[in-house]
Amino acid sequence: MKTIDIRTVDVVQYIQPLREGGSMPAIVKADDDFLYVLKFRGSGQGKKSLIAEFIGGELARAIGLKVPELVFMNLEDSFRQTEPDEEIQDLLKFSVGLNLGLHFLSGAITFDPLASKADALTASKIVVLDSLISNIDRTAKNANLLYWHNEVWVIDNGASFYFHHNWDTWENHLSRTFPFIKDHVLLAQATALPEAAQEIKALLKEQTVSDIISKIPEDWLTNESDMLNVAEKRAAYRQFITTKLAMMDVLVKEAEDAR
Structure with a gap:
């Protein structure tokens, strides 16, 4: 049986928030030069929503469904210090550490x-x-x-x-x-x-x-x-x-x- 291998990357650029959802994920760039939709540990449902996102996504992949690559994403505190929006500042502050990213599907x-x-x-x-x-x-x-x-x-x-x-x-x-x-x-x-x-x-x-x-x-x-x-x-x-x-x-x- 093939075991799953989840990569860990570092966020290098916060690009823009996605305000459609209540948890306000964001498009970010990682140190592998790819774009991701970042799900924050500091959002309303916190780490439990990341766990559900991760398990659900990998189960879907295991049964042959199409799922964007999931990665673990390290977020440093430096992004908060240059963010003018106070709501996003707080989200970044409480999300320092390991978060979850989904590979951004451009044009989807x-x-x-x-x-x-x-x-x-x-x-x-x-x-x-x-x-x-x-x-x-x-x-x-x-x-x-x-x-x-x-x-x-x-x-x-x-x-x-x-x-x-x-x-x-x-x-x-x-x-x-x-x-x-x-x-x-x-x-x-x-x-x-x-x-x-x-x-x-x-x-x-x-x-x-x-x-x-x-x-x-x-x-x-x-x-x-x-x-x-x-x-x-x-x-x-x-x-x-x-x-x-x-x-x-x-x-x-x-x-x-x-x-």
């Missing part, structure tokens, strides 16, 4: 379900994956998908795994289905759900899931106010994903009924 457009089309298997894979990771933010109002070179690209998985916002009750989510799938932007195009589920089962082996979880930076998992330590959180993410994979047939039926 936001996926429009009325104008853009996803093939049945791709749409079905995205629907099944979002059900597995409890992604509540892939709706017609906010697709969180891009259309680039006539293909659908998966971005913005930060609203997934919402159980981790309250570790006291996270185990209650293990047996739950995902009724929010009824609002999924691609549900109407997802006409190959059983085939997608079969392919995902074949590709998402336990070792693949463990490998992805193991790459989460320890710093992102460290929070003194949480009842679980770093190792326990990694185990919780693994257990959540493997439990959802085991109940795939139930999740697929729920999605099919919603269609």
Whole structure:
């Protein structure tokens, strides 16, 4: 099995904020001369949104979906000192350290379900994956998908795994289905759900899931106010994903009924 290799780069230039989303990511340049969309650890949902973004993105890649390269991005404090906007100053101040970047797809457009089309298997894979990771933010109002070179690209998985916002009750989510799938932007195009589920089962082996979880930076998992330590959180993410994979047939039926 091929293990994932996540590069770490340094931010060398803050170019512009992207004010469409509530977390206000930014386009930045890194020391490898590429442009990235930087997701900040200092944003509203903090490091947990970066964890969800990372796990969701790498799971999507593992099942053959198009995902921009994800990198870990070091941000120094120097950028805050030259930023005139106070809101961005604060965001940069609280984001010093390791953040998450997505390779910037120049010329990509936001996926429009009325104008853009996803093939049945791709749409079905995205629907099944979002059900597995409890992604509540892939709706017609906010697709969180891009259309680039006539293909659908998966971005913005930060609203997934919402159980981790309250570790006291996270185990209650293990047996739950995902009724929010009824609002999924691609549900109407997802006409190959059983085939997608079969392919995902074949590709998402336990070792693949463990490998992805193991790459989460320890710093992102460290929070003194949480009842679980770093190792326990990694185990919780693994257990959540493997439990959802085991109940795939139930999740697929729920999605099919919603269609």
